Amino acid sequence: MSLAEPTVHVRSYSQEQSAHAHPFHQLVLPLRGELQLDVGGRLGRAAGCLCVVVPPGERHSFAGSGENRFVVLDVPEAVVRAAGALAWIDRASRDSFFVAPSRAMQLAAIAGSDPGLESSPAGVQQAWATLIIQAAAANAAGRPPRVVERAVVMLEQRALGTVRVSEVARAAGVSVGHLHTLFRTHLGRTPLELVRERRLEAAHALLVGGDLPIAEVALRCGFADQASLTHAMRRLRGCTPGELRRAHSRTSRSQ
Numbered sequence: 001m002s003l004a005e006p007t008v009h010v011r012s013y014s015q016e017q018s019a020h021a022h023p024f025h026q027l028v029l030p031l032r033g034e035l036q037l038d039v040g041g042r043l044g045r046a047a048g049c050l051c052v053v054v055p056p057g058e059r060h061s062f063a064g065s066g067e068n069r070f071v072v073l074d075v076p077e078a079v080v081r082a083a084g085a086l087a088w089i090d091r092a093s094r095d096s097f098f099v100a101p102s103r104a105m106q107l108a109a110i111a112g113s114d115p116g117l118e119s120s121p122a123g124v125q126q127a128w129a130t131l132i133i134q135a136a137a138a139n140a141a142g143r144p145p146r147v148v149e150r151a152v153v154m155l156e157q158r159a160l161g162t163v164r165v166s167e168v169a170r171a172a173g174v175s176v177g178h179l180h181t182l183f184r185t186h187l188g189r190t191p192l193e194l195v196r197e198r199r200l201e202a203a204h205a206l207l208v209g210g211d212l213p214i215a216e217v218a219l220r221c222g223f224a225d226q227a228s229l230t231h232a233m234r235r236l237r238g239c240t241p242g243e244l245r246r247a248h249s250r251t252s253r254s255q
Contacts, residue, residue: 005122006075006129010112013064025075025089026054027133029100029108032201033068037061037096044097046070048156048198049187051100051136055093066205071108073129083130088137099149102188104135147172148182155191159198160222165191195222196232203229207241208248214241 003024013035028035034047039060046052054060056077080086092098100108111117111128151172155163168191169179183191203221206212212220218229218241230240237244 003074003076006073006079006126007118008111008125008128008132009072009074009118011070011072012068013062013070015064015066017061017063019059019061021057021059022054022074023056025056025073025077025080025093027073027075027136028052028054029071029073029105029132031069031071031109031112033205034065034201035068035070036063036065039096042096046097048152048194048201049100049102049105050097050152050156051104052097053089053092054096058093066209069112071112071132073132075129075133079126079129080133083133083137085133085137089133092136098136099152099187100136101138101186103138104132106188107132107135145182145186147174147179148186151179151183151191152187152194155195156198159195160202160220163192163195163222196236199223200232200236203233203241204237204244207245214245217241 003022010031012033028037028046029051030046030048034045035052036045037043037052037060039052039054040058044050044052077086080089107128111132114120117125117128151168154168154171158168165179166176169176172179174182180190183189183194187194189197199222203217203223206217206220207214214229215226218224218226221229223229223232226241233244234240239247
């Protein structure tokens with residue numbers, strides 16, 4: 001189908017694999033959980049600040065993992081061009097997977113928190129799509145430096161186990177101090193803050209999706225013990241693991 005105006009959706013994806021193609025650019029920015037994708041033979045995932053751009057006509061398969069939520073932009077090329085981001089989206093499309101700057105993720109989170117987003121007028125949706133695309137394309141190179149992308153991938157892969165930032169920095173070819181500076185500049189957070197967010201996402205999925213003891217959830221998600229998980233979740237999510245599980249249980253029973 002053709003697309004005359006951009007649309008902005010908040011979507012959750014099934015764990016069953018699906019595949020299709022569409023004649024417009026699509027950007028997928030994670031709010032929670034992860035999405036595994038194969039975009040024209042390029043394998044990867046959207047999770048944390050790792051996002052995906054799907055070029056027009058590119059067949060792609062995808063499957064969600066656990067509880068997940070994403071902001072999805074369906075954007076015709078004319079809107080990308082008007083946003084001054086055509087060169088960026090062409091470069092990003094060659095890899096499909098990219099690390100979004102913190103401003104783009106913040107805008108996606110704000111858009112995703114609006115319950116009336118998908119029913120808003122076309123002009124509002126175009127404004128959101130333009131703002132998010134321009135934020136994603138904001139830095140001069142059109143993306144965070146490769147060293148940041150390499151470090152993010154390594155941290156994501158190791159987040160639920162033992163993480164030593166010094167090892168990641170060495171593998172990425174920079175000092176620990178320089179890696180921290182790059183992360184703050186391009187992602188608005190430190191390497192360990194990214195790791196903590198990933199661990200909390202994994203803990204959230206296990207807490208609402210099963211009945212493992214909270215202490216076991218903590219250990220599986222990289223926390224030293226239940227107290228460490230409780231402290232991090234209370235400080236960053238405003239609730240304890242037990243409160244989250246009870247709230248989700250009440251919501252499920254009422255549906």
